[in-house]
Amino acid sequence: MASAILASLFHPSEVLALVQYKLAPKTKYDYSNDKSRERLYHHLNMTSRSFAAVIQDLDEELKDAICIFYLVLRGLDTIEDDMTLDLDIKLPYLKTFNEIIYKKGWTFTKNGPNEKDRQLLVEFDVVIDAFLKLKPAYQTIIADITKRMGDGMAHYATAGICVNTIADYDEYCHYVAGLVGLGLSDMFSACGFESPMVAKRKDLSNSMGLFLQKTNITRDYLEDLRDKRFFWPKEIWGQYAESMEDLVKPENKEKALQCLSHMVHNAMKHMKDVLEYLNMIKNPSCFKFCAIPQVMAIATLKMLHNNYMIFTHENIKIRKGETVWLMKECTSIDAVAAIFRIYAREINNKSNPLDPHFIDIGIACGEIEQVAESLYPGSTAEVARLKAGVLAGTSGTVLTAAAVVAGAVVLKNKYA
Template identity: 85%
Template structure:
């Protein structure tokens, strides 16, 4: 906690958010009276603590269904991602996993000992037990997305991942992330929380997934290169280097940053759809569930833009204080639009006028501003509040100072 506050000392709103988070009572989720749910949420916590918290804040009607949707796809991914499993063994599981989830008692023990989520599959009978207790409508959605994703994984496992064109890039991101967006939208509509239109606008649901995935791919350049994975499309990087590896060479720094700008432009082209989709979500818990990853992606793109560390450092992340602040603020469309406007302005201000994508980035950032001002006029007031640190006017100055003092107290206590 102390290190997080130190990293955010120049950002009073983040310090306040961290202190509020530290001092606020945490929601206790008790599943002790239901052994199946207890095991489900144990596995959810083990596979992703951050995602677990967001899922458990959903309304009861959707919470178990989305928890199981995540765990089923994580199980599928754990088989696909394990390079110790030979292809002949792997492919049948990928192609039939949507049927396996209906088989009571099924478990899987063929993962290598170092596979991170191996235990999830060793105890997968608990996931199946929970899945079979879901409403048939949710089972159908989960099985359908699992089938489509499993077939996509099988295709890439046999043919290899060759991301040559931007169309290849979009197709790959669709299989690994866009399909998740489609499944979630179908659940939101199936439970009655959202209009049928949310599920029908598959283009918007797909863009929600693609924006997140493309942001992660841009960020993870060096890590993927180390693991001998190539997800940046050749149609983009081929304009700046002979090979993807050439981008890390110090003499190619200028070209590398231009290539990164190109990747960021490609990701930001989905923001119009993201804003349109979020404006359709009316249930508060669904809205926050959808909005938090999107604003974090926007914050990450701001961190990546013109940042040569993408080519020299792994594990580039936004500050913990920034993360907590974003989670706190992402509870209304006006606030989310304000966040997008703030980051769009920062991205645009960091752009290099000599960068070939200077105009492209400026146009997209201008469109974000135009859309938000026109459709979400309340975002202007929210943005002024955020820019002030906490609240507008003198109160904001006082609270910003109070946040810094509170942060110092926490630091002293932590270091004592």
């Protein structure tokens, strides 16, 4: 906490958000009266850093279904990810995981000892038991997405991940993230919280996943490079370097930054869809669940843009204070549109005019502003409110500091 406050020292509205967050009564989720449910949420907390909190804040009706959806896909991912498993062992599991989740008592112990979520599969009967208790409509949705994702993983495991064109990039992101968006939308509509339209607009659900995934892929350049995984499409990096590894070389710094802004520009294209999707979401808990990851993504994208650290440091993140501030503020479509506008402006102002995508990024920012002004006119007042909050925080801090100094001077004079 102290280090988070220190990091946000020059962003007083974040300090305020951090303090509020710390002082706010935490919803304690107590599952002790239901041992299997307790175990289920134990696994959720063990496997996900960011999703555990937002999932548990969902309405009771959806909470278990989405938790199980998450754990099923995490289980599938744990098999796919394990490089100690032979392909011919792996493939049948990937292709039939949608059937496995109906087999009471099924567990999996063949994962390598270093696979971080292996315990989830060792106790997977817990997840299956809970899955079988879900309403049939949710079971069908989870099984359907599991089937499609499993097939996608089997395809990439066999053929290798070869992201050549931008279309390949979109397709890969669809399998690993877009499908999750589709499944969640199906659930929102199936439970009656949201209109059937949410499930029907598959293009928008897909964009929700793509915006997050592309931001992560852009951020994780160095980490993926170390593991010899290449997700940046050749159609993009090929314009700046001979190979993906070349981007990291100091002599290619300028080209690397140009390539980075190309990636940022590509991700920004989904922002319009994200706003349109969030505008359909009416249930407050569903809204926060969907919106929080998206505002984190735009903040991350802003941090990444024109930032050479992507090529020198692994695991760079936005400030904790910024995260908490974003979580606090993203309560309505107008607020989210305002956050998008503020960060889009900052992205634009971080651009280097000599960069080949300088004009394109400016146009993309203009588009966000234009869409927000015409479809979410309330966002204009929200921009002013959020900026005033930041300004008040800053002037408050300056005044406090001045008061402290003045006080010290007075005391010194009095007792000197």
